[in-house]
Amino acid sequence: MPIAERRLILKYADQPGYTPDIECYLKHGGYSVLKKALATEPATLKDEVKKSQLRGRGGAGFSCGLKWSFIDPAKNTKPVYLICNADESEPGTFKDRQIIHKDPHQLLEGMIISCFANNVHLAYIYIRGEFPTGAKILEQALAEARAKNFLGKNILGSGYDLDIFIHRGAGAYICGEETGLIESLEGKRPYPRIKPPYFPAVLGLYMCPTIVNNVETLCNVKHVIEMGGEAYAKIGKPNNTGTRILCVSGDVERPGYYEFEVGGLTLGQLIHEVCGGVKGGRKLKAVIPGGSSSKVLRADKRFKIKAKNAAGEMEEKELGLEDIPLDFDSLAAVGSMAGSGGVIVMDETRDMVEVLANISEFYAHESCGQCTPCREGVLWMKKLLHRINAGHCTTADVGVLNSVADNIAGRTICAFGEAASWPVQSFLANFRPDFEARAEKVRAA
Amino acid sequence: MIESVPALPQDFLAQVDETVSHYPVSKRSAALPLLHLWQERFGFISQEAIDWIAARLELQPIHILELVTFYPMFRQRPFGKFHIRVCRTLSCALGGSYQTFAHFKKLTGATGDEHGPIDSPDGRFTVEFVECLASCGTPPVVMINNDFYEKVDANKVEELVRRCGE
């Protein structure tokens, strides 16, 4: 029996006849939650989001309610901005595209509610440049929402004004990093800012308090307000609430996007029951569970995690890869992360050296170049990996590769440094003999 | 400087004004959108474009040039009529995108490096290996100009190139 999806965000997206225009959205009850929200105190809305325990879907899994609480209307005199992060560029991730193309008004409704809750009067959707169709669909949706006064001046007679505009990126992954994104939106190169002091909540867009949230996170806000924070928190597990869209790619029979309660299934259930198993009936070799920046998990490894048992006591458990529940805390406990929800599956025929060389090529191409360890290190890792892959190497090169990665992580302005190092460190930790064998083979020849 | 640019079409100027109005706090924010507008209309970012956009936003030309040289989507030379982007990144590579890229190069006659745009000898095509296009479940993923294609295997490559010829 395949596990049933629980579609909250993608409820209508793939229903036959469901279209992205506002009439269709209104027919399905659209913008009724906005009406309810406009009649509620902003502080109450923020409180509901806090109670929901909603965590960000963009990568870091940070608490949405906590992020919003950094913006304190009592202390704040500057304008507050909100930016929807629709840069979707983490390799393996393809969910925001679906929302934008198929249900853009759900995003707008979530966004307008979030803006109202945080006293925002000007907001932007930062969409990656390679989504020209998505940008058009959103432009159209914004125009429709304005025409119906869900946006603009005095929204639905509430006295609340809000404008939202689309801002297109131009092909740089680093614009997904929230402070790089802000620089980009200011018309500059997207060089991430150093934190502290430039936390977006304090010194964000135009040096004003700014909230940056992912597309899927903002859609979730709509559902939190619709059902109430406590009811929302009952979906999933404590601290891992709501639903999550998982994007599965690589060696499975049925790749695609699927929505489940957070932690509602294990990695094994996802691969075998939902996605029809490993391609061609082959054996599983490894899984990258949360976008290419997350650490790879090896199929035949045993993982020790601490979890609460039925009596509520902490207990150490040993799990196989396929038993890992797909929630934020479990994936962190096994040494990786839920990240952006991009699950990349590799079967036994895959060459781990080649796979890592491919991943490193991405990071070498995308470093913004501000920090020396990152700028020089990612290129170095790429070159080493191509050399190892081609067999022009010695076993010492494998050690050098590891030490380059170790010397980037933790020494850079933004988390891209980790994003580039974690794959290298984890592939070497799990598959080092594969890399060394390449060198040995050449020496023997 | 701004006077030396040939008269720009009225509708373009209106689009520029509309775009700038989206950034009431800082005109500089309109730099990327204006570069997009210019490139979509005139094909590439010329020195004229850089000077004109800088003047329109009351910036120095270097503030625009530094964007053009950083962001991969902006180009300082004309591209072929068909800009073919093939995703290079892991999920697409597992799904055969290196073969797809090679096939596009073979059929268009473009030769060259893995990263960066390369032209076919007749100048009609510009082929480019790019990073993840956010549709990793349907590899290999390809964009031709603004249109998007999934599961582009060898047969589909042939069909797409043929269609460009029509």
Ligand SMILES: Cc1cc2nc3c(=O)[nH]c(=O)nc-3n(C[C@H](O)[C@H](O)[C@H](O)COP(=O)(O)O)c2cc1C
């Ligand atoms: C290198 C890098 C790339 C990122 N790319 C994205 C992205 O494409 N989309 C996204 O939503 N968040 C991305 N993030 C995370 C954002 O910085 C930020 O945490 C997120 O947008 C916050 O939204 P959330 O709290 O709703 O998840 C990236 C972070 C890093 C370090």
Ligand code: SF4
């Ligand atoms: S870590 Fe890399 S991407 Fe991030 S700011 Fe430094 S150089 Fe740029």
Ligand code: FES
């Ligand atoms: S890896 Fe090709 S679209 Fe993501």
